[in-house]
Amino acid sequence: MPAPAIEFRGVAKTFHHRFSEIEVAALANVSFEASQGEVCAFLGPNGAGKTTSINLLMGFLFPDSGEIRVLGYRPGDPRAKRRIGFVPENFAFYRYLTAPELLRMHLALAGCRENGASRIPELLARLKLNGYESLKIGKYSRGMVQRLGIAQALLADPELLVLDEPTSGLDPAGRKEVLALLAGLKAAAKTVFLSSHILPEVEQICDRVVILDRGRLVRAGRLDEMLAGVGRVEIEVDQLPEEIEAAWAARGVAAERAAAGIRLTAPDALKRELAESLWSAGCDVIRVNPVKSTLQDLFLKLVEDYEGAQ
Numbered sequence: 294m295p296a297p298a299i300e301f302r303g304v305a306k307t308f309h310h311r312f313s314e315i316e317v318a319a320l321a322n323v324s325f326e327a328s329q330g331e332v333c334a335f336l337g338p339n340g341a342g343k344t345t346s347i348n349l350l351m352g353f354l355f356p357d358s359g360e361i362r363v364l365g366y367r368p369g370d371p372r373a374k375r376r377i378g379f380v381p382e383n384f385a386f387y388r389y390l391t392a393p394e395l396l397r398m399h400l401a402l403a404g405c406r407e408n409g410a411s412r413i414p415e416l417l418a419r420l421k422l423n424g425y426e427s428l429k430i431g432k433y434s435r436g437m438v439q440r441l442g443i444a445q446a447l448l449a450d451p452e453l454l455v456l457d458e459p460t461s462g463l464d465p466a467g468r469k470e471v472l473a474l475l476a477g478l479k480a481a482a483k484t485v486f487l488s489s490h491i492l493p494e495v496e497q498i499c500d501r502v503v504i505l506d507r508g509r510l511v512r513a514g515r516l517d518e519m520l521a522g523v524g525r526v527e528i529e530v531d532q533l534p535e536e537i538e539a540a541w542a543a544r545g546v547a548a549e550r551a552a553a554g555i556r557l558t559a560p561d562a563l564k565r566e567l568a569e570s571l572w573s574a575g576c577d578v579i580r581v582n583p584v585k586s587t588l589q590d591l592f593l594k595l596v597e598d599y600e601g602a603q
């Protein structure tokens with residue numbers, strides 16, 4: 294098995310605010326992995342510690358404790374950096390450059406001026422920035438700047454892309470375009486690590502999710518496995534004896550009465566047992582509908598449970 298693309302082991306980082314006694318534990322004992330070739334979504338409410346983690350991963354900050362590996366190296370190792378494309382959360386480009394000028398400058402900084410220049414027109418076209426080659430970046434819309442950030446990250450054809458909130462500040466059409474682009478990278482077997490708090494979007498493209506809240510890991514794992522664990526089922530019956538209702542209510546099964554019948558909502562794991570108990574109590578089971586859980590449902594539940602336990 295190839296080494297994980299990203300590994301965090303017991304990572305902690307506390308910020309000490311100058312001029313005040315305040316300390317912020319931005320990360321505490323965070324461990325997770327992301328595999329090569331996967332799209333991994335790094336999720337959490339504002340202030341959860343996503344940007345701090347990404348800054349540690351990129352080698353811009355150092356952890357107080359714990360270990361981080363990226364493509365098998367320590368953060369900041371040039372052998373890893375050469376293979377990573379990065380789009381920071383808030384980036385600002387030189388307003389008075391054009392996109393081709395900016396990309397040429399980044400190529401020079403990356404030390405691959407000669408063999409990369411031919412990629413610029415292709416990249417601009419891929420990010421729908423062709424036709425604006427002579428426009429100064431200061432005149433770009435927010436969406437164009439975001440796409441230019443991604444073009445910059447793709448310049449050296451990296452195998453790992455790290456994107457901090459790549460769709461923030463974009464309109465729905467712009468977000469859709471960025472997501473389609475990320476899906477294309479996934480199809481090209483690149484590893485993508487992106488932070489976001491727009492869950493329905495990342496759900497469409499991610500293989501793995503890592504959820505942080507208040508600097509702690511809430512859950513990490515494959516999305517399909519996580520969603521399978523929270524699936525629910527709706528069972529409709531013509532009638533529901535009181536003792537059956539009470540017994541199942543104690544196990545978290547909710548009953549809702551409507552004109553057409555009674556609808557029970559239960560965790561997927563209880564489906565068979567519940568349906569059998571209803572049949573044997575003489576109820577007519579009219580319908581059994583699986584209810585697909587979304588990443589948003591899962592996220593809200595996990596964060597709510599996690600915060601409730603604090």
Ligand SMILES: Nc1ncnc2c1ncn2[C@@H]1O[C@H](COP(=O)(O)OP(=O)(O)O)[C@@H](O)[C@H]1O
Nearest residue numbers: 308317319337338339340341342343344345346
């Ligand atoms: N340079 C810093 N100095 C002090 N506190 C910081 C610094 N960077 C982040 N923090 C604090 O760390 C916490 C996590 O922030 P951040 O990693 O930016 O979260 P997210 O990206 O998930 O919104 C926040 O409480 C934030 O205020």
Ligand SMILES: [Mg+2]
Nearest residue numbers: 343344345382
């Ligand atoms: Mg952030």
